[in-house]
Amino acid sequence: MSEHNGCELPEDLFYDLDYVWVRPEEDGTLTIGVTDPAQTMSGRLQKARIKKVGTHLEAGRHVATLESGKWAGGVPVPFAGEVIARNEQLLEDPHLINIDPYKDAWIARVKPDDPQHALDNVKTGSEAIEALEAWIKRYGVQCMRCSE
Template sequence: MALVKKCNLPDDLYYLVERHVWARQEDGLVVVGMTDVAQNLAKTIISVTLKGAGKTVRKGRNVATVESGKWVGPVPAPVSGEIVEVNQALVSSPSLINSDPYQAGWVAKIRAADWEADSADLVTGAAGLEAYQSFLDAEGIVCDGG
């Protein structure tokens, strides 16, 4: 896991940097979640409202709404497709996004309609880390090192 401005950013994920969402291809699906940057900015997550499995979602539309003590906002889909599973554990334990944003804190699994087209504006690897570094520098953001 790479550290950028004390934010954990795995270099094997795909990022929609401006929206603080990550994507990972897994068993033919795209697993989606909030980045360490997002959970650091939001602080303690107190509530997660998930879209239902079986719903079709367009890229950029919400797969969930997250609430913290200082923020309420969407978790946008980085790809279009069908939501095939949502992380029900987040309903009773929303702080999983804070403690483990890349594993136990995943939000939804989507069967992408066109991964190749939708992933074209996602960044990954060294380019993803550089893009996040630039964004964090421009915004003056440093994570708490979680």
């Protein structure tokens, strides 16, 4: 795991280089979440709305909307696909994302329409980490986590 300004950046994930991470699962689905820098910039999350299972999304459409006291925004998927699972815990307690955005605070699992090209618009490894570190520096982000 890489760390920059207190922001954790797991090297085994794929990133859209703004604020979404993607994790491939063994069954071919892709799990979506938001990055540590994104959860820090949003502030303590108070509300989450996640698309229902069975919803089809085009690339760039929002799989979820998150709200804090100072920010509201969508979580886009970088590929087209069908929502096959959503993290029901986040509907009750969205600030779990502020505690650990990578482990239990995933947002949704999506079955991509085109598995061979689903990750074409995201980066991983050192290329992703370097770009995210530049993003953190550009916006002056100092990551912090909420306590439970």
